[in-house]
Amino acid sequence: MEVTANVASPPSRPLSVRRASAEMERADNSTAEEPMSPTGRILEEMGVCIVVVMGLDSPVNLPVFRSGIETELITRSSRFRSVQIMDGPEDDKPQWVQTAVNVDDHIIVPRLDPAAVASNPEKAVEDYVAMLSTLPMDRGRPLWEFHFLDLKTSGATSTVVLRLHHSIGDAMSIMTLFMASARSTADPTRLPAMPPPPRRTGAIYQQRTRPPLSSSSDYLAWVWSYFVLAWHTLVDVALLAATTINDVLVGVTSAALSQYYFRKSGDTNTKRICLRSILLVNTRPVSSRQTYVTKVERGNRLSSLIYPFHIALHNDPLEYVRKAKRSMHRKKSSLEVKFVQVVVEFLVKYFGAKTGAFIFRLFATRTSMLLSNVVGPSEHITLCGHPISFMAITTCGQPQALIMHFLNYGSTIRVTLAVDDAQFPDCHKLLDDFDDSIRLIKNAAGLKKLTTLIQND
Template sequence: MDTSAADDNSDEPLTPVGRLLLQPEMNQIIHCAMGFKNSIDIDAVKSHLKTSLLLSHPRFSSLMLRDSRGLQHWHNAPNVDLDRHIIVIHNPVTTSPVDHETAVNEYLADLSTSSTRLSANKPLWELHLLMAHNCGIFRIHHALGDGVSVMSLFLESFRTRGSNGNEEKILGRGRRKRVNGEKGWWGLLIRLVEMLWFSLVFLVENAMRSLWLCDQKTAISGGDGVELWPRKLATARFRLEDMKLVKKAVPNATINDVLVGVVSSGLSRYLDHQTPNALHDGFRITGLAMVNLREQPGLQVSNFLESNSESSWGNKFGMFLLPIYYHKSSDLDPLVYLKRAKLVLDRKKQSLEADFSYKVGCFLITYFGAKVASWLLYRMVCNTSFTISNIIGPQEAIAIGGNLVTYLRVNTCSLPQALTMHMVSYAERADLQILVAKDIIPDPTFLAKCFEEALLDMKEAASSQP
């Protein structure tokens, strides 16, 4: 982190969340891997970036500096030298005879260790071009913005000609409209009581998780210091068409419900294989789920460069505790996992847990400092078993320098947990990146297969319904 002075009046201080994400315990970098249809033309990529919205955004042309009082600021650096940000790797990134996907995942796993930093003497992003694998990897510090911001920026910067430009169909807030059948004052009162009750219960549990309440140990448990352990990365590939078919089998279900159901079923399968008969039916495993808090269902281009806009750029996300329950996979109808996931998520959405997590975090950072807030968040991560997020990516094809992107995948730097999962949908596909501590979960490819098979079983069960 650069400690140079930054006293220019035009400098902009970091947001509370930005300060949190720069703390050593929570230093997070977003990795976005893009596969290309054709060989990479370096000059075409540079030419595209120079004229793209990406370099027009102030966060991608600003240095993170400290002023004379030690406060962190964004300091505009008008001339961005692309040669310092674009890292070209001509040779294969592995000497072992593996396919391109495995090679890229191994490279990403190495980048994901918490010891891998971005240099603070330039804006906090890089583009790694893996020429032998037709892949580009954007490394973007989380302090610059969250997953929704990054996906929106990619959409606007790399949209292909002839696309309709309708952001409302591409990016959405993850909240479901209420489907409570009660109407009038009585229905409003019931919803208010439910919201207050669930909010109170969940907030108390959040506080307990930050201090002492911890998941019981399983074959996927991490803990203090695990963020420093070596990583492996695998990809679970889903068809959005299959996920949409499954969600129709349960009234008012969403893709997020399906994802959580798949994770619940897949983890049960994995634990059955790793530690058969070690867990009792209904054993609870707790994760952290990331939630987009923006009110607008999509991001508007007119507001896109306004870093202070509540509806556009920045880190506007909260989180909630996500309990899932182990069950022997052979004992249940596959759709039961979806129904239970929907019940849990419906209660979470009725509460203010995610909103309060954001506001309480900002309060703690502002009045007690980022170190205190970082310590509490680190304890919560240590006391849970996994982190999961789902970002709606472009539904249309995007391209860089005229080269079509064939896949889009996201993961972040390692956490004290042994398992983190990030799903991004792109052009009717949904890829779930599964980052693990390899000494705890040695075969993430098998775990990915457990998730894929769980969705296929749900699809078969949904298809057989009358």
């Protein structure tokens, strides 16, 4: 298993961007496809976007990639050929309506500063990705666009960046679209291999099937399990008032943040320090990943957990993982995820998306970090006629000062940070801490065992 890192932070200067000028024409037979989900409506109000960075093993062949977008991605995903409209002037319930798509409207080839590219191509890509967070999207057309950076970096021959509005779908729906539209790089005659299924098969709060009750002790154990479920739920709901991410990666994050804090502060006091964070959770059944060939996931099926990251020094690197697994086990034994989902749907239904988004943003500003883990293709893929050497993902539009995304692609876990430069002026040092932490934990646990833990959790 290899771990690499990326960073996305606000650039120090704007970069010029050239766009195709063709106008999109609305299809005469456009029809309302479906209403937007409550989660999608809140993300729409907040203006959250997903950014997927893909390194290519070859120079960009724009006609070939354009053809792949048209014949694979747009054909398979109705959201890539739909716009958002309102039912009426007084109605805040947007609908997805299919429309004619001019692919050239969604292809952007920027002119980058040659001196900046020659000096540091990796930073030129980072700055460009960060700059995308400052640009509005044209709502008169489907809310997605591909940016082609035909420059060589240390990890790729060229780079393609997909930016799309989060209301189109979440990261898992985008990954299933990629896998359904791609081919295995090792064997172009077949679809990419699916990720190995974890031990869990249902929702993270779903309890295990219990054997029939045959004695009083079985009955007491049955009652006790539901008492624990109810108690954990009450505690987590109380914390909220005041899918899932992998437990091992939570431990890695805790170790990296601890190393960063103690090095930067020079503090030797290991007093209890806690950072409140949001962990995004995929609420789909795990088995849904296995059906991407016949059904491409769409939309947003997300919820969240409130997770306290404890900053501490441990002599044994595995202690960070042990603490994370204990804490996450309790989280997975409660209905906190379901509670958040129900609250979001209630707020949007009875108070509207604007109020729901305001409350959610107010709640999010009380947290310091956002963390998510996305399971990508388990082997290298060829997408739109181009072999993909690496994939990274990030988002923009959230209020947290530190946003961390893990993406599994092949045998690599790539960490991407989106940061507030005022709070993390040395964010590359934090990336170094992630690299050091995963290496220490990997050496302590053994590569094979650690890889198995990450895949099976």
